[in-house]
Amino acid sequence: EDQVTQSPEALRLQEGESSSLNCSYTVSGLRGLFWYRQDPGKGPEFLFTLYSAGEEKEKERLKATLTKKESFLHITAxxxxxxxxxLCAVRGANDYKLSFGAGTTVTVRA
Amino acid sequence: EPEVTQTPSHQVTQMGQEVILRCVPISNHLYFYWYRQILGQKVEFLVSFYNNEISEKSEIFDDQFSVERPDGSNFTLKIRSTKLEDSAMYFCASSEWVGGENYGYTFGSGTRLTVV
Structure with missing residues (x-):
């Protein structure tokens, strides 16, 4: 069974204070690691899909990286x-479903 | 940007009643899904649907649940004889897969189901 563990559970940052979120995963034949953003009471909003170790993707202040066992979401300034x-999620071999982690709640104070 | 549309946004029902949650997936997507999220918990997979049949389902998706694509645009989740523990946000999603790569695994805004 696919497993996804995210840390920390919560992160409080000052505006401009860069940090990283971790997503550790166990999956049989990774076919994609997904990052989503979720606002309270809303659905997950797609950010990135990563497919192979060493891959990196960026969008504005966010950068996602992938190794064979974990992914990081870096938030710059x-x-x-x-x-x-x-939220981090994985898709395994022969699956189309996503298995989600519990998420990291980020609060950025002005 | 294309969207997955879900209705209603909030549904309150009495225990034991049947509910139907509705979704309009993105028009050129062929794979459809239902997920749920109990308050404070992780997003959980319920069922995937392709080519007018269920392709995969979780242990949660028992005989109480059914899915249907009644026409060319709608995708529905029916929950029979609702229980208090069915209270959750239900998300519909759709995707297109080309050559094993995901093109837009997109979620709707959700239906908040409250069973009283």
Whole structure:
């Protein structure tokens, strides 16, 4: 069974204070690692898909990286509008479903 | 940007009643999914649907649940004889896979189901 563990559970940052979120995973034949942003009461909003170790993707202040066992989401110089829960999910071989971690809730104070 | 649309946004139902949650996936997507998220917990997979049939389902998706694509645009989740523990946010998602790569695994805004 696919397993996804995210850490920390919560992260409080000052505006401009860069940090990283971790996603450790166990999956049989990784076919994609996904990062989503979720605002309270809303659905997950797609950010990135990574497919192979060494791959990196960027979007504004966010950068996602992937190794064979974990992924990091780096937030550079965050702003209050980056406050959200960030979800990591994996897709395994022969699957189309995603298996999610519990998320990291990021709060950025002005 | 294309969206997955879910209705209603909030549904309150009495225990034992049947509910139907509705979704309009992105028009050129062929894979459809339902997930749920109990308050404070992780997003959980329920079922995937392709080519008018269920392709995969979780242990949660028992005989109480069913899915249907009644026409060319809608995708529905029916929950029969609702229980208090069915209270959750239900998310519909759709995706397109080309050559094993994901193109837009997109979630809707969700339906908050409250069973009283």
């Amino acid at each position: 965050p702003k209050p509008e980056d406050s959200a829960t960030y």
